Amino acid sequence: MRIDRLIGILTILLQKEQVTAPELAERFEVSRRTISRDIEELCKAGIPIVTTQGQGGGIAIMDGFKMDRTLFTNKEMQDILAGLRSLDSVNGTNRYVQLMEKLSVGSSDFMRGNQSVLIDLSSWYKNALASKIEVIRSAIEQRLELDFYYYSPKGESTRQIEPYYLIFQWADWYVWGWCKKREDFRLFKLNRMEEINANGHTYEGRECPLPDLRDVKVFPGGIEIKALFQPECKWKLVEEYGPWCYVEQKDGRLLFQANYANKDYLFEWLFSFRDRVEVIEPEEIREEMKLLIERMRDMYR
Helix, strand or coil: CHHHHHHHHHHHHHHCCCECHHHHHHHHCCCHHHHHHHHHHHHHCCCCEEEECCCCCEEEECCCCCCCCCCCCHHHHHHHHHHHHHHHHHHCCCHHHHHHHHHHCCCCCCCCCCCCCCCCCCCCCHHHHHHHHHHHHHHHHHCEEEEEEEEECCEEEEEEEEEEEEEEECCEEEEEEEECCCCEEEEEEHHHEEEEEEEEEECCCCCCCCCCCCHHHHCCCCEEEEEEECHHHHHHHHHHHCCCCEEECCCCCEEEEEEECCHHHHHHHHHCCHHHEEEEECHHHHHHHHHHHHHHHHHCC
16 A cells, blocks of 8 residues: 555655665565655655765655654554554454564564564454455455445345445444445444455445444443343453442342343343343343243243
């Protein structure tokens, strides 16, 4: 991507007295004409770059220009590397670490394996996700429409969207785009998308608002639940909601209260505790659980 290359060229110029256009072209695997255009962009951004012709000539930042020539501290570079490695964990490639190798230009020790933060965003669906992410990223960059088959709680359907953003949120990947079927912006979960295909139709692009991913917007609540959990469930409650989510009772049970937006998810979560939880309120949820338990009992008779 061009912004990556511009940052890389600037980093090299800050760390070296002078470099030639052929050296930059070889390092970033582009033509000399592309490097010339990049240098012009950096000049427009206010970086005073000078070029000299002939033997011993090259590209350099003007003497006396006041700027931190290291650009990033060692700690900052380690943080950047941790983030880029996390992207490699999704794609199953070394693309982003290779980018950092280009940026380091051999002048920093941040690539020597002394990182203290390791982030792995891969999942059980890593192999399937990597190919989906590549198709979606390419479509966003080229402004190509996407066709795919989508599985949702309301049923299955074929969708066509203008993709704008890839998003990692709530431990899952999503694409945010304009859905032609709904005529509105929608968030689609990659694990529910199949047969993803860039159909070859380009789109002009429209004013795209950033998705409001606050929990209160995406999960508005509405079901106030109160339940009693057995003491051995404490670790799971703490893991998912924190140590402040329950009040320990005299008999050792844990009184838990929370607000849920999705009834199906609520039942799935409650049944994951098997016989170690009892719903106290609301009464309609309690009654519905009784009915589900009766149906399950009949099924296994």
